[in-house]
Amino acid sequence: MARRWRRVLTDVRPLQVSPPYRRLFLGNTVGQLGQQMTVVTIAVQVFTLTDSSFAVGLIGVLGLVPLVGFGLYAGAIADAMDRRLLALVASAGSWLVSLVLAAQAFLGNTNVLVIYTCVVVQAACYAATSPARGAMIARLLPAELLPAASALNSASFNLGFTVGPMLGALLISVGGFEVAYTADAILFTATLYAIYRVPAMPPGRDSPRAGFRSVLDGLGFLRRSPNLRMTFVLDLCAMVFAHPRALFPALGYKVFGGGAATVGILQAAPAVGALMAFVVSGWISRVRWHGVAIVLSILVYGAAIGSVGLAGSLWLGVVFLCIAGAADSVSSAFRNTVLQVAAPDELRGRLQGVFIVVVAGGPRAGDFLLGSVGEATYERLALVLGGLACIVGVLVAVAIQRSFLRYDALRPTP
Numbered sequence: 001m002a003r004r005w006r007r008v009l010t011d012v013r014p015l016q017v018s019p020p021y022r023r024l025f026l027g028n029t030v031g032q033l034g035q036q037m038t039v040v041t042i043a044v045q046v047f048t049l050t051d052s053s054f055a056v057g058l059i060g061v062l063g064l065v066p067l068v069g070f071g072l073y074a075g076a077i078a079d080a081m082d083r084r085l086l087a088l089v090a091s092a093g094s095w096l097v098s099l100v101l102a103a104q105a106f107l108g109n110t111n112v113l114v115i116y117t118c119v120v121v122q123a124a125c126y127a128a129t130s131p132a133r134g135a136m137i138a139r140l141l142p143a144e145l146l147p148a149a150s151a152l153n154s155a156s157f158n159l160g161f162t163v164g165p166m167l168g169a170l171l172i173s174v175g176g177f178e179v180a181y182t183a184d185a186i187l188f189t190a191t192l193y194a195i196y197r198v199p200a201m202p203p204g205r206d207s208p209r210a211g212f213r214s215v216l217d218g219l220g221f222l223r224r225s226p227n228l229r230m231t232f233v234l235d236l237c238a239m240v241f242a243h244p245r246a247l248f249p250a251l252g253y254k255v256f257g258g259g260a261a262t263v264g265i266l267q268a269a270p271a272v273g274a275l276m277a278f279v280v281s282g283w284i285s286r287v288r289w290h291g292v293a294i295v296l297s298i299l300v301y302g303a304a305i306g307s308v309g310l311a312g313s314l315w316l317g318v319v320f321l322c323i324a325g326a327a328d329s330v331s332s333a334f335r336n337t338v339l340q341v342a343a344p345d346e347l348r349g350r351l352q353g354v355f356i357v358v359v360a361g362g363p364r365a366g367d368f369l370l371g372s373v374g375e376a377t378y379e380r381l382a383l384v385l386g387g388l389a390c391i392v393g394v395l396v397a398v399a400i401q402r403s404f405l406r407y408d409a410l411r412p413t414p
Helices: 002-008 013-017 019-050 053-080 083-106 112-140 143-175 177-196 212-223 226-242 245-255 260-279 290-310 314-342 345-376 379-400 402-406
Strands: none
Touching (some): 013 019, 019 053, 019 083, 019 112, 019 143, 053 112, 053 345, 083 112, 083 177, 112 143, 112 314, 112 345, 143 177, 143 260, 143 314, 212 226, 212 345, 226 290, 226 345, 226 379, 226 402, 245 260, 245 345, 245 379, 260 314, 290 314, 314 345, 345 379, 379 402
């Protein structure tokens, strides 16, 4: 019986076999809590200073620009230098920004431009460190444990996304903005320590110099790699067509007749579903046909989002959002594994850079699309149409490239 449960519950072997990965996982988990605390703290402080939802919305736009603009080039840098050193320097930059945010709060700053500047710099640091940290994993673990590591990393992110904002709101109410920012700076030292303890990861002999040509080489490889390219296309189908976040306020207040607490429940539901999927993710590392798994999980995601629009009660909508979050978590685990295993090591940094651009840009484009459709029609219809568009997009993509369904984890090909 115990053996059967081990096959179902979370596969923690990556934490057992690799001390550097274990430290990196724990450090990133603690640091992610602090970073998500800062996300909500920045939003609340900007709204307090400006009394403007537009000013709060600018935070996302300002953060997106360096992520997209610098993400690709940062990936090229990660392939051309020691990835540990790049991640350490960029993470130290993020830590310094947290200290600046704490300082401006302690000093009673009322200039929102100071906060906006911190947002831009911190986003640039994140764009630099993420490709390097993502590309490290495949050097720390054997290939057969990468699916389990992807599930663990997804759970780490979703834990921070769920708990971090609540902790941030609590600290703001108890001690003010300065306490929340200071807590982030303290927690983020765990990430710095974990990266510092990772062994050096110098580039290979044939690694190119970082530059525009190197970025083009990475994009050219992606163009010639149908399986890797398909993982990005399918993720965009889900995030652009069926990302519901922009509709949560209207759903909470207008559709389900609640208030701020209702909106919070809706926002937390996908992350809760992702964490529930993580608890029973032991089966992921035994799946052979990753292409089929990705397609099925995104189809389930689209169907769940569409079903939210048809839900007759808040709690039924929450159930469907939990299902969507679980399906997205499973898809993310397999997509990350394909990226880690099928990509050659000398290109992993650049492809991780593309991954960051897709992950950062897709949901924001989805916010704009579904928010616009919801404004022009009504929110339930936007969700139903978004879910259907996701499903149709996936089916069309698979019809164009049927070979993706034959992607074999035992014989990975880009």
